[in-house]
Each structure stands twice: as C-alpha cells, then as structure tokens.
Amino acid sequence: MDWQDREYEAFLRQFRPREPRPLPVTAQAAKRWRSCIPVPGELIPHRWLIASVAIFVWILVSMVVFERGTNGRHAVLESTEGSLYRVAAGPSSEVVKIGGKIWTDEPVRSDGRAILSLSDGSHIEMRSHSEMALQNAADGVLLQLNGGTIIVTAAKQRNGHLYVRTKDVTVSVIGTVFLVNAGEEGSHVAVIQGEIQAQQGKKSEKLHPGEQITTNPAMRTTPIPEELAWSQNAATYVALLQQAGAVVRAAAPPEPLRFEAVSIKLPFYPRSARFGCRGADGTVDLRGFGSAFADTGFRNQVLDGPLQVPRGRCIGQPDLPTLIAIAYGIPGRDVTGGPDWLQAAPGSGKVVRFSIEAKAEDDAGVTKSQLRQMLQSMLADRFSLQVHWTSRDAPGYALVVAKNGPKLKETSDEEVFPHPVLGNFPLGDTVMTGKSTIQALADALSSFLGAPTSDKTNLGGLYDYTLKLHQNPPDGTGQRGGGRSVGEPYDPPLSTALQDQLGLRLEPQKVQVRTLVIDHLEKPTEN
Numbered sequence: 028m029d030w031q032d033r034e035y036e037a038f039l040r041q042f043r044p045r046e047p048r049p050l051p052v053t054a055q056a057a058k059r060w061r062s063c064i065p066v067p068g069e070l071i072p073h074r075w076l077i078a079s080v081a082i083f084v085w086i087l088v089s090m091v092v093f094e095r096g097t098n099g100r101h102a103v104l105e106s107t108e109g110s111l112y113r114v115a116a117g118p119s120s121e122v123v124k125i126g127g128k129i130w131t132d133e134p135v136r137s138d139g140r141a142i143l144s145l146s147d148g149s150h151i152e153m154r155s156h157s158e159m160a161l162q163n164a165a166d167g168v169l170l171q172l173n174g175g176t177i178i179v180t181a182a183k184q185r186n187g188h189l190y191v192r193t194k195d196v197t198v199s200v201i202g203t204v205f206l207v208n209a210g211e212e213g214s215h216v217a218v219i220q221g222e223i224q225a226q227q228g229k230k231s232e233k234l235h236p237g238e239q240i241t242t243n244p245a246m247r248t249t250p251i252p253e254e255l256a257w258s259q260n261a262a263t264y265v266a267l268l269q270q271a272g273a274v275v276r277a278a279a280p281p282e283p284l285r286f287e288a289v290s291i292k293l294p295f296y297p298r299s300a301r302f303g304c305r306g307a308d309g310t311v312d313l314r315g316f317g318s319a320f321a322d323t324g325f326r327n328q329v330l331d332g333p334l335q336v337p338r339g340r341c342i343g344q345p346d347l348p349t350l351i352a353i354a355y356g357i358p359g360r361d362v363t364g365g366p367d368w369l370q371a372a373p374g375s376g377k378v379v380r381f382s383i384e385a386k387a388e389d390d391a392g393v394t395k396s397q398l399r400q401m402l403q404s405m406l407a408d409r410f411s412l413q414v415h416w417t418s419r420d421a422p423g424y425a426l427v428v429a430k431n432g433p434k435l436k437e438t439s440d441e442e443v444f445p446h447p448v449l450g451n452f453p454l455g456d457t458v459m460t461g462k463s464t465i466q467a468l469a470d471a472l473s474s475f476l477g478a479p480t481s482d483k484t485n486l487g488g489l490y491d492y493t494l495k496l497h498q499n500p501p502d503g504t505g506q507r508g509g510g511r512s513v514g515e516p517y518d519p520p521l522s523t524a525l526q527d528q529l530g531l532r533l534e535p536q537k538v539q540v541r542t543l544v545i546d547h548l549e550k551p552t553e554n
Contacts, residue, residue: 100168102129102143102151102161109139109155114487134160134173134487140259148182149189154257158487164190173487176208178219178258194308195242195396197226204267205234206254211356213243213396217251220267228397229389236271243400244283283407284400286341287388291409292553294344294382302343302350302383304402305336306395309442313353339390341398346378347548351412354402355543358470358479364545381551395442413547423479423538426469426531428486434530435490438462442489445471457496457517462489465531472533475521479538484531496524 104111104123111123114136129135129143137153144150145161145168153159157175161168167187170179181189183202191198193209196216203221208214216225217239225232227242234240241248248254251268255261304311336342345353347369352359369379385405387393406412445461445468461468466482468490473480475496496517517524522533 100131100146100161100163102145103127104129105142105144105150107137107139107141109137109141111141111153112136112138112485114158114485129161131161131163134158134171136485136487137175140257145182147184147189150180152178152180152258152260164188172207172209174209176206176257178204178206178255178260178264180204181221193242195227195394199224199226204264206251208254210246213241213246213400215239215241215246215248215254217254219251219255219264220271228392228394237268242396245403283404284397285404285408286385286401289385289405289409290383290554291551292382294380302341302345302353303336304341304353304385304395304398305338306393306398307338307391308394310336310444311341311353311356311395311398312444312446313349313359337390339387339393341383341385341402344380344382346380347410348378350381350383350402351406351414351543351545354399354406355414356399357541357543358473361540361542362545363542365548368550369548409551411547411549412545414543414545417542417544419540419542420537421479421540423473423481423536423540424476425481425483425534425536425538426465426472427483427534429526429530429532432530433484433486434528435486435492438489438491440489440491442467445492447471457498459494459496460492462491464489468492472521472525476533479540480533481538483534492529494524494528496521 104125104127106125112135113121113123113129114134123129123135136158137155139155141153142150143153147168149168151159151170154176157177158173159175159177160171160173162171163169164187167184167189169190169192170177172191172193177191179189179191179200181200181202181204184200188199188201190200191205191207193207193214196214198205198207198216200221200223203223204219205221205223206215206217206219208216216223216234218234218236220236223234225234225240232240237251239248239251239254252261252265255264258264302313348362348365349359352362355362385401387398387401440462442464443462445459445463447457447459459471461471464482465484465486469480469482497519499516499518519527525531525533
C-alpha cells in the first residue's frame with residue numbers, strides 16, 4: 028500500500044462507527060454488582076430475601092391496621108375502681124390497663140366500677156359485675172349488654188345511631204344520657220336526659236327524662252335517683268333530671284305479654300313428660316330436670332335430646348310444677364307448695380298433667396324471655412296462679428375452671444339446653460350434650476348432684492359440649508356403687524369426668540337458693 032492508499036484509508040476511518048470501550052471497573056464494584064444479580068441455578072441472595080419478607084410484613088400489617096381503622100371501632104378504658112377483663116380468653120382472661128383499647132367483638136367484664144370512652148365522644152359507665160361487648164351496627168355503634176348495668180352518655184352522632192341491646196330490648200339514641208340494666212328476669216331502661224327509642228319485639232316506645240320501662244311486668248322498679256346511686260356521677264345525673272323538670276317516679280308496669288292462642292286439655296294418654304318452647308334465640312326447657320325425674324312413671328324415661336317444637340310455640344304434657352318452673356326459669360325442685368289435687372293419688376308418685384299448646388303472635392321473632400312471660404300470663408289467666416319468692420342458704424357446689432383450662436368449644440348456634448340420654452341400667456352410659464351457657468350446664472349438673480350448683484367460671488357466651496358418664500355396676504345390695512369408686516353412681520366420679528372431659532371442676536360451697544312458693548292455684552277449664 029502506497030502512501031496514497033494509506034491516506035485514503037485514514038480518511039474512511041473517520042466515518043466508521045467506533046467499537047465501545049469498556050469502562051474501568053474496580054474489583055470491589057464488580058463484587059457488589061455480582062451480589063445483586065442472581066445467577067441461574069443459584070439461591071436468591073439473602074439481602075433480596077430479607078427485603079422481600081420485610082415488604083410482605085409491611086403489607087400485612089397495613090391491611091390489619093386498615094381493617095381495624097375502617098371497620099373495627101374501639102373503646103378506651105379511662106378509669107376503674109377494680110379490674111376490667113377481656114372474657115373471651117376464658118380462665119386466662121386478660122386485664123385491660125388504663126388507656127387500653129377494647130376492639131369490637133371483645134367482651135369485657137367489670138370487677139368494680141369502670142368508665143370507657145368511644146371515639147365519637149360517648150362514655151359508658153359500667154357497674155361492677157357487668158358484661159358488655161362493642162359491636163358494629165349497620166348505621167352506627169352497638170353495645171351488647173349481656174348482664175349488669177351501664178349508664179351511657181351518648182354523644183351527638185354525626186351519622187347513624189348508638190344502640191344498646193339486651194336479650195329482650197334494643198335502645199337507639201342520637202345523643203342522650205340513659206341507664207340500661209340486663210338481668211335474668213328481664214331488662215330495665217331509664218332516661219336521664221334527652222330522648223330514646225326502646226324496641227321490644229314489635230312494640231316501639233319513646234321515652235323522655237324521668238321515664239323508665241321494664242320488659243317483664245314482674246320486675247320491681249325504684250325511682251331513678253335510687254337506680255343511679257352506685258354511679259360516681261349520681262349527683263350530676265340527678266341535677267340533669269331536675270333541670271329537665273322530669274317527674275321522677277317508678278316505672279309503670281308494661282302490659283303483660285300473652286299468647287295469641289292457647290289450648291289446654293287433659294291428655295288421653297301422657298306419652299311424655301316433656302314440655303318446651305322455642306324462640307328465635309333458642310329453646311325454653313326445664314332447668315335441672317327436677318320434676319321429670321321425680322315422677323315415678325317417667326323415672327327411667329330416655330331423654331333423646333331437645334324437644335322438637337316449632338318456632339314461636341310451646342308444646343308438651345307437663346305437670347304444673349314443671350310448667351311453673353319453666354315459666355320462671357328455675358329448676359323444678361325449687362317450686363314448692365300448691366293444693367292437694369296436684370297429686371292425683373297422694374303417695375302414689377303420680378301427678379296431674381295437661382296437654383298444652385300455645386302460639387305467639389310473632390312466631391318468627393319472639394324471644395325466649397318473651398315466651399316465659401307469656402307462660403306466666405297464661406298461668407295467671409287460666410290457672411289463677413299466685414306465687415311469692417323466698418330464699419335460703421343451702422349446701423351446694425360452684426362450677427369453676429380446672430387448672431389446665433376449659434375444654435369447651437364456643438358456638439354461635441341457637442341455644443339448646445343440656446339434655447341427658449340415659450343408657451340401659453345398670454351398665455349403660457349417660458351422655459349429656461348441650462349448646463348453652465355454663466349456668467345452664469350447672470343447672471343440669473345439679474340434678475345429678477342432688478344439690479344446687481352455680482356458675483363461677485367467668486366464661487361468657489354459648490358453648491358446645493358432650494359429657495359421658497359411665498354407670499357403676501350394682502353392689503351386693505343391688506345399689507349402684509360397686510365399681511372402683513365405691514358409693515359413687517358413676518365410674519369415674521362425676522367430678523373427675525367433668526375435669527377430664529370439659530376442663531371444669533366442682534367446689535363445695537354454700538349457695539343461696541331462690542324458691543318459688545305457690546300461694547294459690549286452680550284447675551283450668553279445658554278448650
């Protein structure tokens with residue numbers, strides 16, 4: 028190549044694309060770069076793994092916080108003179124500290140007076156031994172009062188209402204001060220300031236300052252200032268009543284609830300001693316099985332589960348002590364007195380029975396409490412029943428949680444009182460199943476123990492359980508108790524079976540027993 032060719036080649040190189048020159052990379056930078064890029068077939072570097080887990084946890088926590096912030100309301104414990112417990116955890120109930128939050132669907136029980144505040148500015152004062160839970164309502168906030176007394180100072184609601192609900196009444200407000208009590212016999216509502224709407228079944232009523240109602244005509248009421256005496260703000264509440272010019276008086280008893288239709292006849296043949304009612308929230312049956320087992324004619328009857336009754340009706344062939352016990356929600360053994368004709372043949376063990384069928388007007392929505400009130404009205408109207416209460420101390424048992432905790436399954440199904448299925452004597456097993464409160468279980472156990480039994484477990488709600496009891500074989504005299512546990516009708520003993528199967532324990536103690544005494548009773552006319 029001569030000099031002319033070389034000059035021409037140099038001229039062309041000016042217009043050709045140049046090859047990229049690699050930038051200088053230090054060894055340390057190259058190492059960092061390689062550690063961030065996973066090589067096929069190799070594990071993801073730990074830094075990438077940690078970052079991925081952190082992002083996932085952040086998303087999960089954000090979702091929980093968002094869920095509670097949007098759908099989960101809460102209350103804050105401002106003060107307490109005792110302790111406030113979260114009762115959902117059973118025997119290991121957690122104590123709520125001052126300033127602690129109580130979220131929706133977390134039942135709490137007060138052991139001493141407690142004051143809670145809601146995020147909307149409302150305040151709730153709980154009396155000692157009261158239980159309630161905060162819940163979401165479709166258009167506001169709902170306080171579910173399971174027992175005891177609360178005073179609510181409801182703030183003005185921007186949207187919707189604040190509700191308080193017991194087993195037989197719902198109170199709705201926009202902004203006011205009022206008292207609600209939930210007890211075994213029924214509920215009591217009193218207004219201190221403002222206006223409330225009380226809904227009981229299909230009946231709705233407005234109440235103003237100084238007015239109060241009860242859901243059960245048999246409940247005794249006192250003037251509102253006396254009802255407020257336990258509150259630390261009692262003087263303030265009484266002043267509010269006086270400012271409103273309220274006429275403070277005892278509540279006028281409501282009109283007694285009655286069945287739409289009742290049929291009472293002497294049974295042609297008493298096929299069964301069973302009697303029960305069914306409401307929208309469960310069944311009403313005999314607590315403690317007292318009268319059914321006392322009747323010789325039905326001593327060996329097999330009780331094959333809860334009585335099947337259509338909703339809104341009461342059906343069966345009870346003796347009158349059993350019927351009265353069901354109407355007042357007590358064990359059959361706690362009904363005493365009455366005329367001689369209650370026994371068809373004195374000393375024979377036979378009793379007079381009636382075939383009864385009763386229907387409520389609101390057969391779909393009537394509650395257990397309302398059905399009991401209707402039974403009481405029926406007994407007063409058709410049998411001219413008059414009664415009074417007495418109380419006494421008697422040796423009995425307290426049902427408590429065993430050392431290792433309860434072995435019970437909480438349920439939200441319709442309540443079914445525990446009923447035993449009696450096996451063949453002498454070696455058959457007795458199986459008792461139920462979906463009920465622990466007090467209902469304690470009432471059933473009292474029949475096996477022959478002594479009153481009270482619930483001291485502090486377990487709220489309904490529980491699904493099964494208890495199996497194996498009968499001891501007869502001893503030399505023909506009496507049960509010849510097995511390993513001498514003198515015991517069951518082997519292992521009832522107390523041991525309770526602890527092993529349900530995680531509950533029996534403690535002997537004095538129990539106050541309320542007894543219903545029949546003062547007057549007449550035979551009904553059939554229809």
